[in-house]
Every structure is written in C-alpha cells, then in structure tokens.
Amino acid sequence: MRWGVVRFPGSLDDTDALWALGRVMGQEARALWHKDEDLGDVQCVVLPGGFSYGDYLRCGAIARFAPIMKSVVRFADAGGLVLGICNGFQILCEAHLLPGALMRNRSLAFVCERVHVRVENAATPFTCAARQGEVLRLPIKHGEGLYVAPEQELRAMEERGQVLLRYTDSSGRECDAANPNGSMRAIAGVANETFNVFGLMPHPEHAVEAALGGEDGLKIFRSIAMSIEGRRPGASTAAASSTAA
Amino acid sequence: MTVHRNAEMPIALPDEPAVGLEQARAHGLTEDEYRAIERALARTPTFTELGVFSVMWSEHCSYKSSRRHLRMMPNAGPRVVGGPGENAGALEVGDGWVAVFKIESHNHPSFVEPYQGAATGVGGILRDIFTMGARPIASMDSLKFGAFDHPRTRYLLGGVVAGIGGYGNCVGVPTVAGETMFDAAYNGNILVNAFCLGLARRDELQSARARGVGNPVIYVGSATGRDGIHGASLLASAEFDAASETKRPTVQVGDPFTEKLLIEACLEAMRSGAIVAIQDMGAAGLTSSSSEMAARGQLGIELDLDRVPLRETGLTPYEILLSESQERMLLVAERGREADLAAIFARWDLHAMVIGRVTDDRRWRVRWRGQLVADIPVEALADHAPIYDRPARPPKRCESRGASQLTVSPAQALRRLLDSPNVGSKRWVYRQYDSIVLGNTVAGPGGDAAVLRIKDSRRALALKVDSNPRACAIDPYVGAAATVVEAARNVACVGARPVGLTNCLNYGNPERPEIMWQFVRGVEGIRDAALALETPVVSGNVSFYNETEGRAIPPTPAIAMLGVLEDLSRRVSHHFKRAGDAVVALRTAPARLAGSECAAMFGIEGGELAALDLRRERALIDGLVAAADRGLIKSAHDAGEGGLAVTLAECCFSPDGALGVEIERMPDGDEAEVFFGEGASTVVISADPDRMEELRGLFGGIEFIPIGRVIDAPRLRIANTGSANTIDEDVRELRQIHEQAISRRLAPHG
Amino acid sequence: MLVKVFVSPRKGILDPQGRAVAQSLKSLGFDGVGQVNIGRYIVLELDISDAEQARATVRRMCDQLLTNPNIEDYTFEIAAARDESPENQSR
Amino acid sequence: MLVKVFVSPRKGILDPQGRAVAQSLKSLGFDGVGQVNIGRYIVLELDISDAEQARATVRRMCDQLLTNPNIEDYTFEIAAARDESPENQSR
Numbered sequence A: 001m002r003w004g005v006v007r008f009p010g011s012l013d014d015t016d017a018l019w020a021l022g023r024v025m026g027q028e029a030r031a032l033w034h035k036d037e038d039l040g041d042v043q044c045v046v047l048p049g050g051f052s053y054g055d056y057l058r059c060g061a062i063a064r065f066a067p068i069m070k071s072v073v074r075f076a077d078a079g080g081l082v083l084g085i086c087n088g089f090q091i092l093c094e095a096h097l098l099p100g101a102l103m104r105n106r107s108l109a110f111v112c113e114r115v116h117v118r119v120e121n122a123a124t125p126f127t128c129a130a131r132q133g134e135v136l137r138l139p140i141k142h143g144e145g146l147y148v149a150p151e152q153e154l155r156a157m158e159e160r161g162q163v164l165l166r167y168t169d170s171s172g173r174e175c176d177a178a179n180p181n182g183s184m185r186a187i188a189g190v191a192n193e194t195f196n197v198f199g200l201m202p203h204p205e206h207a208v209e210a211a212l213g214g215e216d217g218l219k220i221f222r223s224i225a226m227s228i229e230g231r232r233p234g235a236s237t238a239a240a241s242s243t244a245a
Numbered sequence B: 001m002t003v004h005r006n007a008e009m010p011i012a013l014p015d016e017p018a019v020g021l022e023q024a025r026a027h028g029l030t031e032d033e034y035r036a037i038e039r040a041l042a043r044t045p046t047f048t049e050l051g052v053f054s055v056m057w058s059e060h061c062s063y064k065s066s067r068r069h070l071r072m073m074p075n076a077g078p079r080v081v082g083g084p085g086e087n088a089g090a091l092e093v094g095d096g097w098v099a100v101f102k103i104e105s106h107n108h109p110s111f112v113e114p115y116q117g118a119a120t121g122v123g124g125i126l127r128d129i130f131t132m133g134a135r136p137i138a139s140m141d142s143l144k145f146g147a148f149d150h151p152r153t154r155y156l157l158g159g160v161v162a163g164i165g166g167y168g169n170c171v172g173v174p175t176v177a178g179e180t181m182f183d184a185a186y187n188g189n190i191l192v193n194a195f196c197l198g199l200a201r202r203d204e205l206q207s208a209r210a211r212g213v214g215n216p217v218i219y220v221g222s223a224t225g226r227d228g229i230h231g232a233s234l235l236a237s238a239e240f241d242a243a244s245e246t247k248r249p250t251v252q253v254g255d256p257f258t259e260k261l262l263i264e265a266c267l268e269a270m271r272s273g274a275i276v277a278i279q280d281m282g283a284a285g286l287t288s289s290s291s292e293m294a295a296r297g298q299l300g301i302e303l304d305l306d307r308v309p310l311r312e313t314g315l316t317p318y319e320i321l322l323s324e325s326q327e328r329m330l331l332v333a334e335r336g337r338e339a340d341l342a343a344i345f346a347r348w349d350l351h352a353m354v355i356g357r358v359t360d361d362r363r364w365r366v367r368w369r370g371q372l373v374a375d376i377p378v379e380a381l382a383d384h385a386p387i388y389d390r391p392a393r394p395p396k397r398c399e400s401r402g403a404s405q406l407t408v409s410p411a412q413a414l415r416r417l418l419d420s421p422n423v424g425s426k427r428w429v430y431r432q433y434d435s436i437v438l439g440n441t442v443a444g445p446g447g448d449a450a451v452l453r454i455k456d457s458r459r460a461l462a463l464k465v466d467s468n469p470r471a472c473a474i475d476p477y478v479g480a481a482a483t484v485v486e487a488a489r490n491v492a493c494v495g496a497r498p499v500g501l502t503n504c505l506n507y508g509n510p511e512r513p514e515i516m517w518q519f520v521r522g523v524e525g526i527r528d529a530a531l532a533l534e535t536p537v538v539s540g541n542v543s544f545y546n547e548t549e550g551r552a553i554p555p556t557p558a559i560a561m562l563g564v565l566e567d568l569s570r571r572v573s574h575h576f577k578r579a580g581d582a583v584v585a586l587r588t589a590p591a592r593l594a595g596s597e598c599a600a601m602f603g604i605e606g607g608e609l610a611a612l613d614l615r616r617e618r619a620l621i622d623g624l625v626a627a628a629d630r631g632l633i634k635s636a637h638d639a640g641e642g643g644l645a646v647t648l649a650e651c652c653f654s655p656d657g658a659l660g661v662e663i664e665r666m667p668d669g670d671e672a673e674v675f676f677g678e679g680a681s682t683v684v685i686s687a688d689p690d691r692m693e694e695l696r697g698l699f700g701g702i703e704f705i706p707i708g709r710v711i712d713a714p715r716l717r718i719a720n721t722g723s724a725n726t727i728d729e730d731v732r733e734l735r736q737i738h739e740q741a742i743s744r745r746l747a748p749h750g
Numbered sequence C, D: 001m002l003v004k005v006f007v008s009p010r011k012g013i014l015d016p017q018g019r020a021v022a023q024s025l026k027s028l029g030f031d032g033v034g035q036v037n038i039g040r041y042i043v044l045e046l047d048i049s050d051a052e053q054a055r056a057t058v059r060r061m062c063d064q065l066l067t068n069p070n071i072e073d074y075t076f077e078i079a080a081a082r083d084e085s086p087e088n089q090s091r
C-alpha cells in the first residue's frame, strides 16, 4: 500500500518511519512536505515524532496550522487513515482530530525507555493484527505525554472503545508504576469516534527490527496494511506476525 | 559594497573608550600582547580592533598555552582523512563512510546557568560536526559534579542533564553514552564536556578554507544579539570567581529548533555544490569564523556589518563582531550561486544574507555605516597569536604512606559501593536522553560502550567517553594514559576495534607551573597510549582555568574513543548469558586501592597506582577483539569504578535477572585490592567451558584467570580462598541498590 | 498597544507542574503554600489603535493559537485596562 | 491570599518561543503583531495575613525557585494590589 509521512520543520522520526515502512516492511512510503497541500494518492498519512516548530508554545500547536494539515483534515473527514506518533499525536489533538490533550509528564522530565502497552480494542484498522489484550513492548521518548480529557469525555471514549492502548506492566496488569508519564487512565493511544484517526505516544517505528529492540511495532503498521488491503479486522494474527519482515 | 582605498584608516567611533595599555589589560591582554598588536597594525588599534584581538588571542581561541604541547599527539594513520587546520579530523570507517567526531567543554557557562550552559554546549559541538559536511548521528556527555551532598549539586545536576536532553532530544541526535561522576573536588567548578559524532561519504567532506576572490560571504541562522559577549572566550580564559556571576546578562540561550533547520539546510546546500567553505560562528562568533576561513585560504575578507541580521537595535560594531549568539553559520559561496543557496535556505525558513566578499590582500576588513572600523592582517588574528612555553614544575609531594586497611567486610563494602552515585546506575541521567532517534542504536547507554549500526552495511561503530581524575591527581601521566586505555577497553568489550580518539583536556590555571606540569604530563600520557594502541588523535579541546578561589580541579582529561565493529552480529554485551558458562578474569596487573572509589568512600589514603604496561594493555584489547570476532565470548565487562566485585555483580544484572555467579577463587593478592581495587585493566568475560584453551591462546602476555561459573540462581557468591570473608548476596537486592543510587538521593524530601 | 495574556490550566484539569512546584516550595520550608498553578504569560506588541477591535483580535489569537481551550483558560489586559468581557473568566 | 507572579524572559535574552509564536501569528494573517515574549504565569494560594511579610516571602520564592534570575525577570501581585517595589522592574 502507499504511505505518506509528513515532514514538518522539527520533525525527527520521519526518516525512521520511512525506513520502517519502506525498507523494513517493503511498502511504498514517501515523504510529504509541510508546505505542500497535495497528499497525492497515499492511503495512510503518518504524522511522525519530533519537535515540530521546536514544540514552542504547546506541542503541536503551531504545526497544526501548516498548509498540509488542511488536506490531512479533509483526508481524515473523508475516512482516510491517519496515524499520529508522539508529536504526531500531539498535533492531532491540537487539530481537534482527536479528543483530549497531552501535558507535561508527571515527573516533569523527558523519559526515554521501553514500556509495555495493552491492546484494549483489537477491532480497529490500527490494531487488527494484534490480539485483544495482547501486550506490546514499545519505546517511548517524550516530555509531554500525559494524556488528559474531561472525565465524562473519557467515560464516553471508553464505552465507544476509542482507547486502543493502555500502559501496563509486562504481564498486562495496570499499575501506577507502569504508567510512565501519569496519563489519565494510563492511556497510551486513542482513536477518534470513527476509528480512522489514531494517535499514540509510543514509537512503533522504533520497534520493527529484532536487532534494535523488538518488532512489536510492526503489529500497528501491519494492522493498517491489512485493513487497507481489505482484510477483515481480526483476521489471522498468527499469520500476520509470522511473516516478520 | 564600497571598494577599499589604501589611504583609508579605521576610525574611532564617538563615545568609544580610548585605547591604550590599560584598556588592553581590561580586555585580558598582557603588555607584550598589546605591543605585538601595535606592531602587527603599525599603529594603535581602534577599540573595536582591540576587542577583536582580545578574543582571538584569548586562551580559548588561540590555544596559546597548549599549542606547542598538543603537537606531540599522534594524528596520522591509515584511516585518517581531512587534515589538521580543519574543524575536526575524520577517520575512514569502511564502505566509503568517514566518521567525524570531536569533544568540547562548556564548563563555566554550565556552572553559571546549568540548563542553557549545557544545552548550548551540545549545540556548539553539533555545529562543529555538520560544518564538516557530516550528518551528526550520536552524542555523548562527560559530566563532573561536586559532592552529592553539596548544596548546589542537585540543582546543577538537574539543570545540566535537562539542558543536554532539552537540546539533543529536540535536534534529533541520540545521546548514546557518557559518564557521570560526583566528587568534592568539583564543588566550585563542574565539568560539562559534550561529544558529537557525524558520518559523511568520503567525497562529501566540506572545507573551511576560503577560495575565490570576489566570492560572497553569506550569513545564515539566528539574528545577532548581545549574547555571550566575552562569554566563552573570556570566561574560559580567566579564573572563575564570584565576579563571573555578574556576567549574567551575557547568558546564551539555545534554540535547538533553529539548529535542526540549520543542519538540514546546510547539508542540503553543501550537496548543491554552491558552498566553497563553511564554518560555524562559535566563540568570537563572526570574527573567528571569517578570519579563520580567510587565513586558511591565505586570502582576505571584507565584511559589511550593516547587512548582519540583528536581534536588537543599537548594537555597536564591537558587539556585532564579538557576539556569541548561537545557531549561526558563515559560509563562502561560489559567485553567482547566491540565488540557489537563498532558495535552499528559504525552503527551511532560514534567511541567507550576503554580508561580505573574499578579497585578495590577506586583510580582515570591516565596515559599518560606510566607515572602516577594523583593518587587520588576517594572519595576525588567526595565526600569529602568541604561543607560550609556560614553565612546568612538579608540585612537592607529601610522602605517600602505604595504603591503610579496609575496615568493613567485603559484603558491606560491596553494598556501600553499589549505592555510590559514582558506581550505581546512571539511568536517572540517561533516561532523560533520546538514545534511539535515527534508528541506529543497537546498544545505548547502560553497557560498556554504545553500538551504532551503519545502515546498509555489516559494520557498526562503538563509542565511549571516560576520564579518571583520581588517578590523574596521583600521577597525571599514568592517569591520562590509563584513561585512553579504559576508553579503548570499553570499546573492545563490545567487540569493536578502537580506531581513533578525541580528547577534552580540563585543567587549572596554566600560569601556575604545577598545573602546567600536570597538563604536559597528561598530554604525554595520551600521546604514549595513543601510539601504543594506534588510535590517532583526530581532534580535541583544551579547557584551562578550571579553578575557584585558587583551588584547581584535579587534572581531568576526558577521552572519547571510536571503535569499528567489522560485523555487527559479533557484538558482545556485558551481562552473563547462560548458566554453566565459565567466568574468567583477564588482568594486565594487580589492581590497587589508590585512586579507587573504595578508597574515596572509606577514606583509605596513600598507596601507589597500579602499574601500567601499554604492551599488555594492547594485548588485552587485541585479545578481546579477536575473541569477539571468533564468537568465543558470551559476555565481556570492563571493571570500572568499584572494582572486580562490583563488576561481577553488574554482570548478573541481566534483563530477566535469573542468573547469578559462583566464584571459587578470586585472583591472588590483598583481599580489599582484589575485590575493590581499580586502575589496572581487569575484564570479566564468560564463555563456553569447552572453548577455554582456544580463548586462553588469544590472551598471551596477560593474566587469564578462571574464577568461577555462571549459575541459574540470582545469587552473587564469592568464596575467597584463604579468607573467612565471603560474599553471598541476592542479585535482585544488589540490583535494587545499584538502580537507585542516584534516584533515591533526588527523591523529593529525600 | 501592549497586550498581556494570562493563560492558566483549566480548573479540574490536573497541573503536574503546579503540583511539583507546590511540593518543592514546601520542602524549601515555605509554609502556608496552598494550591499552585502554572500557566503562560504572553506579552505582545499589537499595532491596532481601536481598543474594541484590538480586544476582538486578541480573543481570536487566543482561541486559535495562544491557548488550548480544552485545558486552558485565559484573561488578558490591553495597555493597562483589564478586559472584563464575559468569556474571559477571571480567577 | 492569592499571589500572581508574572515571569518573562529578560530583555535582550533570546526568546525562541516568542519568535516562533510571532511568526505563526503573522502566517495566520494577524497583522500589526510586533515582538512577542512568552513567560510563565504562576498563581499560588499563600496563607500569610501580613501583606509586607507576604511580599517578602514571594520575593524569596521567586529568587529561589519560581524564576531563573539568569534569564528571567518577574513582577507579582498580591490579592489585587500590584507590588511596586524597585527590584520588580516592570516591562
């Protein structure tokens, strides 16, 4: 399938996303320049990690107004798949494509480490290659990943299954120690109500090669590929993960 | 731009102070230096010119006290490309790639303002690397703080670490290794040394040598403000005292976002072929970058200050020329390519401004509001700074008594040492650094050396920075040589061949003979070790005047070593892998307590450093590389701070924490020294018992001591023959202590 | 004119920074410290002579870029005159 | 009492945030925007009845923790009364 990775000034993990999609997964992945408005014929738009515009003012606040974001919003409104990783997640929240907001980590410090997240809803285009409740090991690296939203909104999101990933320990148990940034309800990733926009703080693109700390990130990208290639959500996960890149 | 008329003389500006010897002294120049300036100009300098000379001839920019000694260091070798004179040396690392790397100090700025001081230190070293045409791919930091219980230490530690992370994380270069030490000797003068490694294709290396009379000189990056005027240059060239606190208005603030744009834009511009020469505006900003590029090309440069982008109004020529505002680059372009370059920089929202031209008369000429304000022979600024052969004399040493005894049991000592911030895990520090961006980090912080893959190649690079001030304080020569050897050994422990190094020499006031002696001995130690290991010195940096109220820091040469791993699949890591594996201690000489963490912790005084035999050190490193290459070792870990017992414990800290070790017999010698001694090179390896003889054969000339085996219970058992004192501890408990050594001391109300 | 915008975390939204600062103030021995909130203080020069028009502009700036209405409230002053219009709830 | 502290980057010190925001406001079509500076707005509850004593306490808080004297200036208000003492240079 065809992927587009947006390059904002200050994007950092854009090249890593392109490497993961193009070189590791062998898919067609191209960079999209923030000043262009044309998304071409991409089937999934990735907003990568980094510090767009230095993350000055608020993370993602300025990037949200980049020319290409108009097209991204249109693309999303038309049902196109949009994945926001870390800074991309922050941009999606600022652009109101996702509910809630991301604030300074509870520790007030930047955190770079591998964490565990539990798949809370495997029946979405972003998680269908994983099992419900499956625990993935992914790296995080952010200073502002504390997810917040009004309580009633959170409750509604949970009911609709919009919380796709939650921080847990390696055995999938929720506990405060396993919450690296103090996110409400240990939320690591959320989708919009129509499940075509997904944002997460962990970096799947940095978990696609065994030599570099695991391949669990492939599950996210494979899910998207599967759903685009019209395979039923939840279709044989085993097959998906056995065809490791 | 107006044409130069020979008759024209630089004019003194209204309300500028009169220039004379007093004014020169106020600028930190000596009388001889001032007279030399008068001779170079054949007249009295203008105030602006005096300021320019004072920074260019400062210790920081001119290396006037160190230059003649630095020449001793070996900088040649089969891998070396890109010669001296450029901003940093480069090494061939295979597959057509060259590695460019350098380490630099930002000690004083970080003491004054820890966050911004450390941040701008990272920014500065990054520019030194990409100005060479290399893409920065990894950073390291070497940090020295005061005693943990000193009132300022927590504040400085927090600020410096946040600053290094704040800049490095935002600019997208992973911080993959470093070192952190706490010692009362740094209470009044911390050390913050920042390292950067870049990769370039061999033919992409970029020059900093001006060419082509009439070529435009172009300014790109942040606008110029009053930042750091006489900052780096003077701060780093005069002893630090309370007065420096008043230099506050000159604090430089880093802008990593603009730096990121500069990296991408400059690399793209270089590939366009429109750039003749490029140099970052570091210390002495516009002045040093322009005059040095001209000097290398044996040409002249004429600048028009009215075209320099300014952040504030009312800057004088003096301020514009001496400003150390960050994130600025100066380049010489091919005439006629101005528009192409402007387009590339505009694409990155950067404004490229032509501010001058290359001339043929070897003069550095500056205009402001149409008037000539400086007119100086280029060589006088860049090359003819005074060079001093300062007197060096060893200090009178108090007779070193034989080492006193360790009074606590080995088990107690082990726990105390694991809890020391110098021995315990540095995770609290490095988890604040993005160590994985760019997708090359195979082994980040936490092991002996970091390992970075080279994409589309079997090869990988290994990196580590080390220093050993306690050994240097006892013997500045042996200490410095031992530091080179330690960095190389850390690199060899992951299976990589050490190929070259860079150094940051942190010392006190060179005008004091005993400090100068420490410095010279240090350089000699680095030279001899580098020769023995065939690791050329490709770049370096000197930081003098690390003193507060007359108290100097211990000699602290920081050595950053680059290694090449021919086959990534041969990489070795430091923890035990399989129960039943044999555990071997490799040793070049018996360890000693002198200069060890154990001695510092338990107040054990005197004693001699372990003997250092560079031939044996070379043999150990060669053996480790060969053994890794043949896949003979399962794990290798260098005995660093804390000694052999601590190292054995660390080898048990495997991810699943299921393994332990059973030691039947420790190497011979005094128990405290064998368990906790340092200095001599000791490496703990584990290997398949059936391959022992094969292994032994690779380590001719050094001690190869089988001491025990890996067990599948998380216990550390050390039964020392002929001694009742044995260690039998729960590995998970020890790991807990080790993990929290720093974090528990920083816990709120802790 | 000189515009001063005061941005604070919305009531009920957690403010980790504020909490941490309150903590450290107490551990520094400052007694009687209650809740602490940390927001943003934005000062900008705006070349609009008509006060009413300026107020309207600043409101648009705040709603679009300067603040995130999901988590932040704001008030602002122009020159010296504090803006008391309803949508700028003062704390 | 309620204390409001206004922290801003010291004059002449680079303010990358302010610059980025000014840029962005312009590209959003807001005309007449001049210099923008971004600082912090700290609101804290302080249980000290004597105003003079409170002011002294707040100054100590600012110098020790709330602000970075190397690169920031501050002013503060207690309740509604703005503090006009000399060391709080207002911009």
Ligand SMILES: Nc1ncnc2c1ncn2[C@@H]1O[C@H](COP(=O)(O)OP(=O)(O)O)[C@@H](O)[C@H]1O
Binding pocket: B140, B141, B142, B143, B175, B176, B177, B178, B179, B180, B422, B426, B429, B430, B444, B445, B446, B447, B448, B449, B466, B490, B638, B639, B640, B641
């Ligand atoms: N300031 C730092 N930044 C990044 N990594 C660090 C820092 N300090 C220590 N480390 C990492 O912690 C580990 C232990 O460091 P160190 O004690 O210097 O090792 P050694 O015992 O070999 O000297 C290494 O992996 C090192 O890279």
Ligand SMILES: [Mg+2]
Binding pocket: B179, B465, B466, B467, B640, B641
């Ligand atoms: Mg070390």
